Amino acid sequence: QSVLTQPPSVSAAPGQMVTITCSGSSSNIGNNYVSWYRHVPGTAPTLLIYENSKRPSGIPDRFSGSKSGTSATLGITGLQTGDEADYYCGTWDNSLSAGGFWVFGGGTKLTVL
Amino acid sequence: QVQLQESGPGLVKPSETLSLTCSVSGGSIRSYDWSWFRQPPGKGLEWIGHTYGGGSTKFNPSLKSRVTISLDTSKNQFSLRLSSVTAADTAVYFCAGGGGRDFDYWGQGTLVTVSS
Numbered sequence: 319q320s321v322l323t324q325p326p327s328v329s330a331a332p333g334q335m336v337t338i339t340c341s342g343s344s345s346n347i348g349n350n351y352v353s354w355y356r357h358v359p360g361t362a363p364t365l366l367i368y369e370n371s372k373r374p375s376g377i378p379d380r381f382s383g384s385k386s387g388t389s390a391t392l393g394i395t396g397l398q399t400g401d402e403a404d405y406y407c408g409t410w411d412n413s414l415s416a417g418g419f420w421v422f423g424g425g426t427k428l429t430v431l
Numbered sequence: 432q433v434q435l436q437e438s439g440p441g442l443v444k445p446s447e448t449l450s451l452t453c454s455v456s457g458g459s460i461r462s463y464d465w466s467w468f469r470q471p472p473g474k475g476l477e478w479i480g481h482t483y484g485g486g487s488t489k490f491n492p493s494l495k496s497r498v499t500i501s502l503d504t505s506k507n508q509f510s511l512r513l514s515s516v517t518a519a520d521t522a523v524y525f526c527a528g529g530g531g532r533d534f535d536y537w538g539q540g541t542l543v544t545v546s547s
Contacts (some may be wrong), residue, residue, distance in 0.1 A: 362525075406476050419531070
């Protein structure tokens with residue numbers, strides 16, 4: 319059971335927009351930056367968004383991130399078939415008993431119909 | 432461009448120790464912090480543990496008692512050891528790294544199966 323909650327799957331048609339949500343708690347998303355990763359099975363995962371909404375060099379502005387309270391959202395506009403992948407949110411968890419550690423969502427499979 | 436490559440046995444017997452190495456090219460291992468992740472079949476990513484450039488470590492509380500992560504600066508590699516493995520440890524294992532709490536660099540992953 320993942321600490322962060324994501325929908326197992328989302329789908330949309332080419333050219334459309336999709337959002338993927340990530341829910342957590344005050345010990346993780348509520349007080350830390352959120353990152354998003356894209357993973358095509360069999361390949362290396364890729365950092366898409368860091369510090370809630372920033373894009374690394376080379377990531378197109380079709381990808382956006384936001385955070386509100388204990389939830390974060392990844393948005394993808396102008397969907398392309400090449401966007402089909404698993405998307406993961408991740409953040410730091412400040413749980414005192416564990417001294418802090420990274421937590422991730424269970425992943426959301428994006429299908430571009 | 433920093434590139435990572437995992438290596439190690441693809442099959443480990445139950446109760447034995449899983450050992451993997453991540454070779455880093457295109458950058459110094461001292462310049463970044465490094466983590467290991469895994470993805471069991473049909474499941475999401477799980478963070479295993481982390482080593483900072485200076486050598487200190489941090490582990491997933493659920494795996495802490497069985498995990499060792501170490502740096503070999505002479506070879507520009509870092510390694511993972513997971514002891515007393517069971518079938519539940521069967522997964523694709525990834526190494527990853529970056530400069531803060533984000534992971535900019537990832538390996539492609541290596542499948543490790545625990546079976547007798």
